[in-house]
Amino acid sequence: MTASLQAALDPSAIAVIGASENPDKIGGRPLLYLSRFGFRGEVWPVNPRRDEVQGRRTVPHLSALSRAPDLAIIAVPGEAAVAALDECAEIGVKVAIMMASGFGETADPEAKAAERAMVARARARGLRMIGPNSQGLANFGTGAVASFSSMFLEVEPQDGPVGIVSQSGAMSVVPYGLLRGRGIGVRHAHATGNDADVTVCELAAAVAADPGLRLLLLYLESIPDPHHLAQAAAIARDRGLPIVALKAGRTAAGQAAARSHTGALANEDRLVDAFLEQHGIWRAQDTTDLVAAAELYLKGWRPEGRRMVAISNSGATCVMAADAASTAGLDLAPLGDETQARLRAILPSFAATRNPVDITAALMTNSALFSQILPVIAEDPSADAFLVGVPVAGRAYAVDDFGRDTAAFAAATGKPVVIVAPQELVAAPFRSRGLPVFSGEGEAVRALHQFIAHHERIAAAGGRPPPPAPPPPSEAALRLLDEAESLALLARAGVPVVRHRRCRTADEAVAAAETIGGPVAVKGCSAEVAHKSELGLVHLGVSGEEAVRAAFEACRAGLAKAGHAPTGVIVAAMARGRRELVLGAHRDPFFGPVVVVGDGGTYVEAMPDVALLLPPFTQAEVRRALGRLRIAPLIAGVRGEAPWAIEPYLAAAVAVGELMTMEPRIASLDVNPMLVGTEPGDCLALDAVVFGDGLPSP
CATH class of the missing domain: 3.40.50.261 (Succinyl-CoA synthetase domains)
Known part of the structure; x- marks a missing residue:
């Protein structure tokens, strides 16, 4: 897809729909810039009410042109903009920049639906659209300055080694102004607006391929397609091109403001951090930070x-x-x-x-x-x-x-x-x-x-391949695997699990306890219960035939009282270790599989101390992630304690990442607690819950 965007960055001909004689109007500013900044291609103003605009002959509509332009600037509002986009698609325009507002960035569901419909019609005919609500694109390397920003009148452009790609119009030119004030030339200053079709991530991948760039700056209010941003990062790494990104919306208030600004969906901020780090992109904290190290790069x-x-x-x-x-x-x-x-x-x-x-x-x-x-x-x-x-x-x-x-x-x-x-x-x-x-x-x-x-x-x-686009959400109903199924699934994936047996009768429970060796844990098992402790379904340190039978019957009675169908009772070995950790995963609609590592136990939700990782990752990356947590000093051993044997846990985290990647039917899984101790054999998954769509029934 990014190859088609070269028509926007280096077009041979540009049509301006809604061309104005007044260079201070949205339809007049691009004409002024195309003349002033040395665009070498053809420029065709479209205006049915004037024969000439800014010294250029006009045509009344696109169909009057002898051939389709590579790029069309749509500088008319509302329904006229929608009609113009349809006309662009009809005659074979490659890319259109829609500057009109009032679409997906609003709270109006009809406006959002209209935006989706016009994009679908354009894409069906091979037309790519930037916007709506776009300030435009500016490439000072080719002179294709298809923008209405006033910044280029206030601060004289100079072609240079920096590119800026932004969802916001203002943030496509504010860094430009700061850089030019320091004598640094800027080649690209692009604003994608609503990202209804071409996203900031896809345009960044196209710009990253420019051999004249030595620094790429991004302003993001959301990351609508991480696979394209990962592609941009891979292109940049191959070229030795650093990418610095300012991702706004760190807080709930900022995310709400971003939604009202561009209509973008907010991304979970810890996932953004993990994704950017994984792909070698530096995250700036504010506008000043975005350009602070430019001269160094x-x-x-x-x-x-x-x-x-x-x-x-x-x-x-x-x-x-x-x-x-x-x-x-x-x-x-x-x-x-x-x-x-x-x-x-x-x-x-x-x-x-x-x-x-x-x-x-x-x-x-x-x-x-x-x-x-x-x-x-x-x-x-x-x-x-x-x-x-x-x-x-x-x-x-x-x-x-x-x-x-x-x-x-x-x-x-x-x-x-x-x-x-x-x-x-x-x-x-x-x-x-x-x-x-x-x-x-x-x-x-x-x-x-x-x-x-x-x-x-x-x-x-270096060397990390871009991830594929996440699959569309499944329509299948989510189903909870019971504990025995969940542990079996994890064991097959390479996660060490506690010795256990699913038992259907009290006699089976007694036999399992004798085989495993007591004391044992006895837990109710049901595909309808994710948390067992609240229902009194967990009995620990159970010894002797009579106690095992009593625990078995108590689990069956507890499930029946709560109205849940039992799938048996788990009898498991009691295990000892130094610390209870958590190992979890879920499937994000934008980023795909996400793995959670860190401190576990009963209070994991109340006092979270976890890190997020995006597969694929290595054991070394899991170790680095743990090293940033509050529990990091404990892993190495404190006050004379032996260090934790953490390697099996690292391997288990990698295995879970691979499982989530290879088995798209898994929606989420939770291993809590996962015990670690001072010996490798201490690392065991003691309990697990897996949710999935389309997973086979027990």
């Missing part, structure tokens, strides 16, 4: 580690840089002994040489200190990235030399360098030489951390 550096060296003529800058690095997770490793000795031979005796390196105010009387120490630090193998801070300088300082020497230092090391220089007088010599400049230590370190951590994420995601 565009330098082409490839970070090799997290060890940062801070260099400044201010002790305060050194301290604040150290605090910021510690908060961000960057390591201020000491410079090597030989490096420190060489620095002490250059700097005053009261200077700090360990890391941070404090040049002190001696820089005022000897500006050459910069050029003398930087080559020394460049040779130290314990540094992966650098922060150079010059908070204050003036007439007595050779600030141009500082910029020259630092640029030479960055070129010599090939490692990331950020500059902290709040004074424009000081910042200018660094910025003019292409170095990333920030006004404060915190923002510089956060950008550096993002850049380093993002490359780690991209490396971890």
Whole structure:
């Protein structure tokens, strides 16, 4: 599908339906831009009431054209826009941008239905649509600026290595303005609007293939088709193109606002985090964060580690840089002994040489200190990235030399360098030489951390295939497997389960208890009960024939009292371990299979400490996910306790992910508790519940 979008990004001919003489109207702005920004193809204004618009001859309707344009801009409202889209489909237009509003972004069910119907008609005839409610597309590489944004009049465009794809019109151009204000050229600035047909994810995949891009920025209010976004990420990884995404709607209030803005369905935010991380996409927190590290990405550096060296003529800058690095997770490793000795031979005796390196105010009387120490630090193998801070300088300082020497230092090391220089007088010599400049230590370190951590994420995601589109929801009724069926299903998938037996009679229960060896657990079993404890259907530590018979009858009576049909009684071994964990999974309508790992037991809903993973994933990824939870210190062992034998649990999580991928009839499963201990054999699923559609009856 993404190949068809090249007609929108690089069209040979564009028709403007509703073309206006007034360049400040929606139908006039694209005509102005196509002339001003060098579009080399044909432009055909469509206006039945004028013979000429902005110096171009018009046609009264599309059918009067000698051939179908690749791209049509629909700049008329309401029913006229719907009719224009149908006409585009009739004559063979490849892509249409519908700028009209009042469709799926509203709360009106009839408007939503009209949107779905017109998309279906267009797709049936091979027409792709961007919008409705779209501000338009802008490709400054080809001059195909099919947009009505006023930003391009306020901030002069310049083709460059950055692309922006957004569901929001404003957020397609706000980052553009911020980047242009920093002298960075932008090639793509696209707004998809309602995503009724072409989604922000699909357009991102098409833009990611542009060989001229070195950074792709996304603004998302929902992720309507994760498989296309995964495809975009795979294309970008193959090309070495970082993707930074601002996904709004982290909170319930934000999700409600997003629905009213674009009509988008909200995605569960933890799933969004898991998905973006899995595919090597960095998630920005706000608009400033979206563009904060742009210069770092565009330098082409490839970070090799997290060890940062801070260099400044201010002790305060050194301290604040150290605090910021510690908060961000960057390591201020000491410079090597030989490096420190060489620095002490250059700097005053009261200077700090360990890391941070404090040049002190001696820089005022000897500006050459910069050029003398930087080559020394460049040779130290314990540094992966650098922060150079010059908070204050003036007439007595050779600030141009500082910029020259630092640029030479960055070129010599090939490692990331950020500059902290709040004074424009000081910042200018660094910025003019292409170095990333920030006004404060915190923002510089956060950008550096993002850049380093993002490359780690991209490396971890390398080689991951894009997932298939989730299958449509099944119409079959969901059915609960009873505990015995659920445990059997998991055992076949490779999950270790407790020794157990389903028993139909009290005599079978007694025989099972004798075989398993007491004491045992006796539990009621029914395909109508997901939670047994509340009904008194769980009896633990049962010993002896009489007690087993009594527990069996109590389970049967409890099920009968609650009106549930029994499928037997489970007799299971009692197991001991260190901790009860949870292992669950469900099928998300957008992201497909989702696996839940983390702390379990009775209070898992009240005090959740879990992480989400999207298959396929590895045991190493499960381990990293557990490492971010509150229980992480317990896994390694505390206060002299032995560490948990967690490997069987990791393998079980991978097995559940594979099961959910291979068996689409499973809607959800819950293994709680799953016991872990200090020995591999301690890892056992003690109880399980599986829901499915179309699963076979017992």
